[in-house]
Amino acid sequence: SQELEQSPQSLIVQEGKNLTINCTSSKTLYGLYWYKQKYGEGLIFLMMLQKGGEEKSHEKITAKLDEKKQQSSLHITASQPSHAGIYLCGAGANAGGTSYGKLTFGQGTILTVHP
Amino acid sequence: SAVISQKPSRDICQRGTSLTIQCQVDSQVTMMFWYRQQPGQSLTLIATANQGSEATYESGFVIDKFPISRPNLTFSTLTVSNMSPEDSSIYLCSVERGFSYNEQFFGPGTRLTVL
Numbered sequence: 185s186q187e188l189e190q191s192p193q194s195l196i197v198q199e200g201k202n203l204t205i206n207c208t209s210s211k212t213l214y215g216l217y218w219y220k221q222k223y224g225e226g227l228i229f230l231m232m233l234q235k236g237g238e239e240k241s242h243e244k245i246t247a248k249l250d251e252k253k254q255q256s257s258l259h260i261t262a263s264q265p266s267h268a269g270i271y272l273c274g275a276g277a278n279a280g281g282t283s284y285g286k287l288t289f290g291q292g293t294i295l296t297v298h299p
Numbered sequence: 300s301a302v303i304s305q306k307p308s309r310d311i312c313q314r315g316t317s318l319t320i321q322c323q324v325d326s327q328v329t330m331m332f333w334y335r336q337q338p339g340q341s342l343t344l345i346a347t348a349n350q351g352s353e354a355t356y357e358s359g360f361v362i363d364k365f366p367i368s369r370p371n372l373t374f375s376t377l378t379v380s381n382m383s384p385e386d387s388s389i390y391l392c393s394v395e396r397g398f399s400y401n402e403q404f405f406g407p408g409t410r411l412t413v414l
Contacts, residue, residue: 215401226391226407227342229300234401272341274403284401286332286357287393289341 186211188275188290196296197263205258205293207273213253215276215284220269221292227272230258260295268297301325301396303406311412312382319378320409322392327372329395333365336389336408345390348375382413 187210197203207216215234219227231240233249233256240247244261260267270292276284302325312318322331333345345365346354354367369375379386393405 217403219405224389224408224410226305227393227405229402229404232402274342276401283330283395284403285330285395286344286347287342287403288344291341 186275186277186288188273188288190271190273190290190293192293193291194294194296196298199264199297199299200262203260203263203295205271205295207256207258207290209254209275211254213249213256213275214279216249216253216256217274217276217287218247218256218258219272219274221272222269263295263297265297265299268295270294300402301328301394301404303392303394303404305390305392305406305409307409308407309410309412311414313414314383316382317378317380318382318411319376320390320392320411322375322377322406324373324394326396329372331369331375332393332395332403333367333375333377334391334393334405336391338387342391345377379411382411384413387411387413 189208191206217232218230221227231247236251236253238249246259249256272292273290274287278285304323306321331348334342336342344357345360346356348354348367348369350369366378389408391408395403
C-alpha cells in the first residue's frame with residue numbers, strides 16, 4: 185500500500201517568513217492533493233497536482249510535483265497568522281482517468297505562525 | 300468546488316448507542332467517501348459509497364459496525380453502531396468532483412464523543 189511521509193511534523197515561524205512542507209511517497213503519485221485543516225474542523229481543498237513537474241499557485245501558496253512524481257512540496261510565501269493550521273497531503277489510489285478514487289493521507293504538518 | 304453539509308456537526312453519545320451522520324451535496328456526484336480522523340491522527344478511509352451499489356469497506360471496517368446508505372446522487376448516511384469510546388473521532392464525507400472529476404472536496408466533519 186502507498187505511504188506518504190510529511191516533513192516537518194510541525195513548524196513554528198514568525199509572520200512574514202517563507203516556509204516549505206514536503207510530502208514524499210514510496211510509490212508514484214497519482215493525483216496529489218493538498219488540504220488545510222483548522223483544529224477539529226473539515227478539510228479545505230487547496231490544490232491538486234497530476235503531472236510530473238506541475239506547479240500551481242493560489243494567493244501566497246505554491247505547490248509542486250516533482251518530475252518523478254514521488255514528492256510534492258507546498259511553499260508559503262510571507263506567512264501570516266491566517267496560514268496557521270494542519271496541512272495534509274493526500275494521494276489518489278488509481279492511476280487517473282476520470283477518478284483517482286480514495287485518498288491515502290500523510291500524517292499532517294502543524295503550522296504555527298507567530299505575529 | 301462542491302458545497303457539502305454534514306449533520307450533526309457534533310454529538311456526545313453514550314456507550315452502546317448508535318448515531319447516524321448525514322452528508323448532503325449541492326449537486327449530483329458519483330463517488331462519495333467516508334473517512335475517520337481519530338484524535339491527533341490523520342484521515343483513514345472507512346468506505347466508498349457509490350449510488351446503486353453496496354458500499355465498499357476498507358480493511359478493518361465492517362458493514363455491521365458502519366452501515367452506509369446512498370439513496371441518491373446527492374446524499375449519503377454513515378451510522379456508527381454500538382459505539383464505544385474508541386469510536387470518538389471526527390467523521391468526514393468527501394466527494395469527487397470537478398471538470399475532470401478528479402478534485403475531492405470534504406464536508407465540515409462530525410465530531411463524535413462517546414462516553
